[in-house]
Structure formats: structure tokens, C-alpha cells
Amino acid sequence: MTRILLDECLPVKLAYRFQESSTDLRISTVTGHGWTGIKNGELLKRAQNEFEVFVTIDQNLSYQQDLSKYSIAIVAFKASSNRYQDLLKFVEPACDIIESAIAGRFYKISPSS
Numbered sequence: 001m002t003r004i005l006l007d008e009c010l011p012v013k014l015a016y017r018f019q020e021s022s023t024d025l026r027i028s029t030v031t032g033h034g035w036t037g038i039k040n041g042e043l044l045k046r047a048q049n050e051f052e053v054f055v056t057i058d059q060n061l062s063y064q065q066d067l068s069k070y071s072i073a074i075v076a077f078k079a080s081s082n083r084y085q086d087l088l089k090f091v092e093p094a095c096d097i098i099e100s101a102i103a104g105r106f107y108k109i110s111p112s113s
Contacts (some may be wrong), residue, residue, distance in 0.1 A: 001026050002098055005047050008036050008054035011084040025098065041065055048072040053098050057082055062106040073101035078090045078110045 001024055006015055008020040015027040028051070031035060034099045035043060040061060047054050057077045061067070067074060075097055077090040090109050097107045 001069060003051045004028070004053045004055060004098065005030060005033070005051040007054065007058065009050055009082050010055065010087065011082065013084060014087055014091070017088060018095065021091050021095045022098075025095070044070045044072060044074075048103075052103070053101050055094060057087075059108060062108075067106050068104045071103040073098075073103055073105050073107065075101065075107045075109065080110055080111075 003026045006012075006027060006029045012029050012031060015029055017053065018025055018027045030043065035046065038046070040058070044054065044065060051072055053073045053075055055075045057079050059076050059078055061074055061076060073093050077087060077094070079090065083090055089111060095110050097109065101107060
């Protein structure tokens with residue numbers, strides 16, 4: 001079972017769509033974990049101890065952090081907003097990527113993915 005952490009900028013109910021798409025995923029949220037407001041470096045440091053994948057819409061994360069030093073894969077949606085309806089189209093492609101995601105790698109999903 002792959003453990004996934006959704007960033008606080010993503011709607012919490014998006015976790016349910018991931019769960020519906022694959023029963024092999026265990027989804028948690030930054031908010032639900034009580035990690036709201038923690039900066040990205042510290043967040044990734046904590047997350048790598050409990051999760052295999054971090055999902056966000058922060059496309060700059062790969063420029064802001066040296067992701068190779070973390071044992072967690074990052075999946076970023078190239079979304080126009082963080083509205084729930086705008087993010088639904090990213091769930092299936094994200095699930096496909098998550099199946100083979102490698103720790104320390106950054107995966108960007110575009111709307112056409």
C-alpha cells in the first residue's frame with residue numbers, strides 16, 4: 001500500500017477521489033496530520049518518514065528544494081487553480097505515476113497528461 005500526503009493547498013475532499021481511483025493508496029492530508037503552516041523543507045523532512053509520495057500544486061518546489069536528499073517522491077499538478085473541480089482531472093494521471101514513483105524524483109502533471 002502506498003502512503004500519500006496531500007499538501008495543505010489541495011482540497012481535503014480530493015483525498016476521497018484518490019481513494020476511489022485506487023484501493024492500493026492510503027491518503028492523508030497535511031491539515032489532518034496537524035502540519036499546517038510548516039515550510040516545505042521541514043514538511044518534506046517529516047513526510048519522508050511516513051509517506052512515499054507528496055502531492056501538491058506547488059510547481060516551484062523542485063527549484064526551491066534539493067529533492068534528491070528526501071526519500072519521498074513529489075507529484076505536482078500544473079493546475080490553473082486549487083479548486084476541487086479543476087483538480088479532478090489530475091487524479092487518474094497522478095495514480096498512474098504514483099504506481100512507479102521513485103523517491104527523490106519530481107513529477108509534474110499537465111492538464112493534457
